[in-house]
Amino acid sequence: MHTTVGIIGGGPSGLLLARLLHNAGIDSVVLERKDRAYVEQRQRAGILEQATVDVLRAAGAGARLDAEGMPHDGIELRFDGRAHRVDFPDLTGGRRVWVYAQTEVVKDLIALQLAEGGPLLFDAEVHAVEGADTDRPLIRYTHDGSEQALTCDYVVGCDGFHGVARDALPDSVRTTYERTYPYSWLGILADAPPVYDELIYAHSERGFALASMRSPSVSRLYLQVPNGTDPADWSDERIWDELDARFALHGNPGWRLKRGPVTAKAVLPMRSHVIEPMRHGRLFLAGDAAHIVPPTGAKGLNLAATDVIVLARAFTRLKETGSTELLDAYSDTCLRRVWRAEHFSYFMTTTLHTDPAQSPFETRLQLSQLERVATSRHAAAELAENYTGLPLDGTL
Secondary structure: OEEEEEEEEOHHHHHHHHHHHHHHOOOEEEOOOHHHHHHHHHHOOOEEHHHHHHHHOOOOOOHHHHHHHHEEEEEEEEOOOOOEEEEEEHHHHOOOOOOOOHHHHHHHHHHHHHHOOOEOOOOOOEEEEOOOOOOEEEEEEEOEEEEEEEEEEEEEEEEOOOOOOOHHHHOOOOEEEEEEEEEEEEEEEEEEOOOOOOEEEEOOOOOOOEEEEEOOOOOEEEEOOOOOOHHOOOHHHHEEEEHHHOOOOOEEEEOOOOOOEEEEEEEEEEEEEEOHHHHHOOOOEEEOOOOOHHHOOHHHHHHEEEHHHHHHHHHHHHHHOOOOOOHHOOOHHHHHHHHHHHHHHHHHHHHHHOOOOOOHHHHHHHHHHHHHHHHHHHHHHHHHHHHHOOOOOOOO
């Protein structure tokens, strides 16, 4: 089998790329190692930037998002027992974000791909990418119990941090930048209505906490915990009590979350990771295959979407004009945005979390920075502009 673009990974970035290529009249094949049920239930991000929403709509994948997604016009910062709201539209000229779970984005894109697009193969385990530096790269994979090969004009690795695509970049051309943080998140899903209609980010001496949501009846909540924490050590009651303690307000001592059954519980490590370049020959990396950000800045899914938007435009230019100019610029174009998002995610993470080795001096610096956001329109606008997403025209 041969295709123009072989896409490894049937997550949101691979599926969105396939959709954008289909709309541009460019054929592709998507290879996903898991089955459909697993992919559609995989819990990941839940915040969509304005630009991501705009592209999903333009691609024909916005109907259910518009019907069920929850637009948010700000976030609340809690620190030193106080609350401060950051108003996104006021600070960014009208931009906002949407709460719409990655699982739902994936369901929408899978349905479109199966109905209208090119081949989407589940349970297709990719073993290797060969000949990335030739004009006919090859993907070796197993499907339906037999080893198969897909030849391509180009290969795009959307298969994540543990996928095989990134390993196809020779060590001699690859540079890795990374940081591991000294804490993790204990994340839960709960059948409980959100206590507030926007996200709450809390800095406290006890550690960071985040109140998010998946729907008007399902809350998504996070607690900073030590690395190596076993979720089984945290009872539901202990989780709720700790969340209430970290979100506490001096002026409203009776403030409490709405409690309900905890339906899922997991510990998420925190890391920053970037591979340069994001291209080798005719192999391109996108999303977590190339970069990972800590989730505090809500950038992961949106960065992956931006990668494939840039790539789809480049393939469209190639088809229409024969020019490889945009393809050749892909890595540099994406890395400018990647490093901006890495810095913002680092800022949000280190400002809001309590390092186990942190001194009182460093805590006062964090509180000073949060106070700056609460009292300076310029500082608040910087946060809002980064959170809602930078323009797709290449400006930063």
